Amino acid sequence: MTSAAAWTVLPLPEGAVDVHLIRRVRKSIGIRIADGRVELIAHPRVTHARLHEVLQARREWISRHVVLQREQKQQLADQTGLTYLGRQLSIQLLGGVRRTARLDGDVLQVAGIQPGDEAGLQAVVSAWLKRQAQLLFAQRMALLQPRCPRPPGKLSLSSARTRWGSCTARGDIRLNWRLVQAPLVIIDYVLAHELAHLQHMNHSAAFWMETARLFPDWKNARHWLKQQGSSLFRFG
Numbered sequence: 001m002t003s004a005a006a007w008t009v010l011p012l013p014e015g016a017v018d019v020h021l022i023r024r025v026r027k028s029i030g031i032r033i034a035d036g037r038v039e040l041i042a043h044p045r046v047t048h049a050r051l052h053e054v055l056q057a058r059r060e061w062i063s064r065h066v067v068l069q070r071e072q073k074q075q076l077a078d079q080t081g082l083t084y085l086g087r088q089l090s091i092q093l094l095g096g097v098r099r100t101a102r103l104d105g106d107v108l109q110v111a112g113i114q115p116g117d118e119a120g121l122q123a124v125v126s127a128w129l130k131r132q133a134q135l136l137f138a139q140r141m142a143l144l145q146p147r148c149p150r151p152p153g154k155l156s157l158s159s160a161r162t163r164w165g166s167c168t169a170r171g172d173i174r175l176n177w178r179l180v181q182a183p184l185v186i187i188d189y190v191l192a193h194e195l196a197h198l199q200h201m202n203h204s205a206a207f208w209m210e211t212a213r214l215f216p217d218w219k220n221a222r223h224w225l226k227q228q229g230s231s232l233f234r235f236g
Helices: 048-057 059-080 118-147 177-181 184-196 205-214 218-232
Strands: 008-010 017-023 030-034 037-042 090-093 100-104 107-111 155-158 165-167 173-176
Touching: 008 048, 030 059, 037 048, 048 059, 090 118, 100 118, 107 118, 118 155, 118 173, 118 177, 118 184, 118 205, 165 184, 173 177, 173 184, 177 184, 177 218, 184 205, 184 218, 205 218
Parallel strands: 017 037, 090 107, 155 173
Antiparallel strands: 008 017, 030 037, 100 107, 165 173
């Protein structure tokens, strides 16, 4: 059984770390570094004095692994380059078994991923971004839709590698879920672009006039996508 509170605190050169004691029937005393803390695993009959002796004897080993884990975590976060609605987010890896993600200010807290598991992190972050995209795109559609002479059909997400959006002859619209990482004005531009196709299934002058009616600053937004769009493909 593991106590929620730390059993003791171990001073290290890089800062003190919590030590959590796990009592389990086993012959030896085990040490594990997990989520920036030390887990000490020992038989219920092992005395506290003996446990403290082991901690001190393994202090340098613990210090090296704590530093290594912190460096791996930071490296993993740095490699993602995650943005959400144009904001740079940092990623905090939490403990736990169930893979989840939640936004806390400018920090995306990801649970159930071990440091160094880039594929696992990619999967969790991509799933979170898709959920946010589904909600946000529907909200932005509701704002623009009343200005369209023809009502759009179904709105869904796309995972295309070469297109930001599409509109079918029936009026169904698909938006690339990666757009949720871009500033809101970029999302509105792509949505306005596809809504303009409800009137003109081409890229004629009339189409661009309709796009401008729905989103006047479309030229700057299109330029942003050409310059920055590739940075949105780091996930999925």
